[in-house]
Amino acid sequence: xxxxxxxxxxxxxxxxxxxxxxxxxxxxxxxxxxxxxxxxxxxxxxxxxxxxxxxxxxxxxxxxxxxxxxxxxxxxxxxxxxxxxxxxxxxxxxxxxxxxxxxxxxxxxxxxxxxxxxxxxxxx
Amino acid sequence: xxxxxxxxxxxxxxxxxxxxxxxxxxxxxxxxxxxxxxxxxxxxxxxxxxxxxxxxxxxxxxxxxxxxxxxxxxxxxxxxxxxxxxxxxxxxxxxxxxxxxxxxxxxxxxxxxxxxxxxxxxxx
DNA sequence: CTTGACATACGAATTAATTAGTACTAAACA
DNA sequence: TGTTTAGTACTAATTAATTCGTATGTCAAG
Numbered sequence: 011x012x013x014x015x016x017x018x019x020x021x022x023x024x025x026x027x028x029x030x031x032x033x034x035x036x037x038x039x040x041x042x043x044x045x046x047x048x049x050x051x052x053x054x055x056x057x058x059x060x061x062x063x064x065x066x067x068x069x070x071x072x073x074x075x076x077x078x079x080x081x082x083x084x085x086x087x088x089x090x091x092x093x094x095x096x097x098x099x100x101x102x103x104x105x106x107x108x109x110x111x112x113x114x115x116x117x118x119x120x121x122x123x124x125x126x127x128x129x130x131x132x133x134x
Numbered sequence: 135x136x137x138x139x140x141x142x143x144x145x146x147x148x149x150x151x152x153x154x155x156x157x158x159x160x161x162x163x164x165x166x167x168x169x170x171x172x173x174x175x176x177x178x179x180x181x182x183x184x185x186x187x188x189x190x191x192x193x194x195x196x197x198x199x200x201x202x203x204x205x206x207x208x209x210x211x212x213x214x215x216x217x218x219x220x221x222x223x224x225x226x227x228x229x230x231x232x233x234x235x236x237x238x239x240x241x242x243x244x245x246x247x248x249x250x251x252x253x254x255x256x257x258x
Numbered sequence: 259c260t261t262g263a264c265a266t267a268c269g270a271a272t273t274a275a276t277t278a279g280t281a282c283t284a285a286a287c288a
Numbered sequence: 289t290g291t292t293t294a295g296t297a298c299t300a301a302t303t304a305a306t307t308c309g310t311a312t313g314t315c316a317a318g
Contacts, residue, residue, distance in 0.1 A: 018277085021275075036295095037296090039276090051278045053296090054276070055267075060297090076296085090241075093236070100216055110253070112229060115217075117221065122229060131213045175309085178307045181307075182305095182306080200266085
């Protein structure tokens with residue numbers, strides 16, 4: 011048995027990002043935003059948003075004739091969960107090797123590094 | 135059309151981690167390691183390792199009767215690619231918000247933070 | 259030489275994720 | 289009032305990832 015994803019799948023995340031940006035969104039809002047990047051059917055977006063609702067990521071209420079969807083959980087919490095899952099999967103749960111990678115490879119700019127140093131120092 | 139994964143899938147990664155640990159491994163080696171954690175058929179492992187080979191992550195040569203598999207690319211490069219993909223997908227390509235999350239939430243211990251500060255300072 | 263252990267090759271079944279078609283409904287309007 | 293429009297509900301098809309069964313080959317021990 012394949013263990014089921016308990017984080018957002020790529021397409022689910024794509025949609026959540028659009029909802030987060032907007033605070034709330036209808037299927038049409040999301041559909042039009044996605045269309046700018048790729049071909050997709052209106053009903054595909056609807057299906058995904060319904061899935062996100064049944065999974066507890068979105069909640070809806072009727073607005074005029076359509077549903078208006080809002081995030082059901084804080085964005086930070088979701089993102090944090092995705093980071094956690096990534097660290098578990100790739101680094102067996104320890105964040106430190108990820109940090110080392112980030113600092114050593116070109117994933118971070120000089121500015122980023124200075125910002126971190128400041129953040130760490132302030133949190134002491 | 136769904137864009138194809140160009141990083142390791144969860145199960146592929148699981149197997150690569152075992153091969154990385156060992157430097158080289160046969161299907162049996164990996165099979166036995168996986169068995170300690172979950173039920174899996176020998177041939178399933180074989181299929182996955184063949185896939186990893188055709189995707190260019192592993193190369194094989196015959197050792198006695200079985201194939202001995204080795205990484206075909208440096209581990210660092212693969213991991214770096216996975217981090218890149220994650221940052222692209224979750225943070226639209228900028229590493230800095232990931233850092234902020236790591237520093238602010240409990241993903242990092244105090245020791246980790248100090249280690250980073252030292253690393254950053256040394257790299258200046 | 260035959261049998262058993264262990265390997266690969268190949269093909270297929272299963273599951274999850276994604277996409278989209280079709281039927282139906284209600285409001286808007288000519 | 290009938291038709292167009294914009295929405296939902298329901299269902300099905302497609303693709304990728306994962307799992308595994310069966311057929312087959314080879315070597316070594318008896």
